[in-house]
Amino acid sequence: MAIFKFFPLFGILLGAFWGLHQIGYFPDKLNDVLFYIKLPSGAFWKPTWGDLVVIVGLITLYIEIFKSTRTSSISIVDHTLSTIVFVAFLVSWMVFPWTIGEKSNSTFLLLTVMTFIDVIAGFTITIAAARRDFSMGDRG
Numbered sequence: 001m002a003i004f005k006f007f008p009l010f011g012i013l014l015g016a017f018w019g020l021h022q023i024g025y026f027p028d029k030l031n032d033v034l035f036y037i038k039l040p041s042g043a044f045w046k047p048t049w050g051d052l053v054v055i056v057g058l059i060t061l062y063i064e065i066f067k068s069t070r071t072s073s074i075s076i077v078d079h080t081l082s083t084i085v086f087v088a089f090l091v092s093w094m095v096f097p098w099t100i101g102e103k104s105n106s107t108f109l110l111l112t113v114m115t116f117i118d119v120i121a122g123f124t125i126t127i128a129a130a131r132r133d134f135s136m137g138d139r140g
Contacts, residue, residue, distance in 0.1 A: 008082040009060045010115045027101030050107040068122040086115040
């Protein structure tokens with residue numbers, strides 16, 4: 001479990017997306033409906049695999065931003081690896097056709113944007129937390 005302290009979770013999502021592509025599941029099945037839920041309004045909610053991937057990405061983004069609040073030396077490693085994962089997402093999206101699929105799904109692009117937000121927020125939050133710690137240290 002200690003590896004999750006400095007390894008970006010979006011790297012796991014990238015590996016999972018690539019692995020599911022290799023077995024022929026993603027990206028073409030991202031628009032397949034998982035289940036139906038009848039809402040009180042009478043309408044049906046029909047979440048797809050793509051919706052589930054985006055929800056997992058949002059939860060991952062929350063965890064990564066929470067990890068950014070640390071001001072230890074290991075956070076530098078985490079930010080560096082997060083930047084590398086973002087570049088891997090961006091290059092994959094621009095170069096490889098499996099990131100979009102024949103049905104032209106934007107799920108991978110949304111994950112790429114989440115990794116960008118992770119990188120920017122990570123550096124911003126860490127710098128702000130370090131400034132706060134530094135300024136509180138001067139008062140003593």
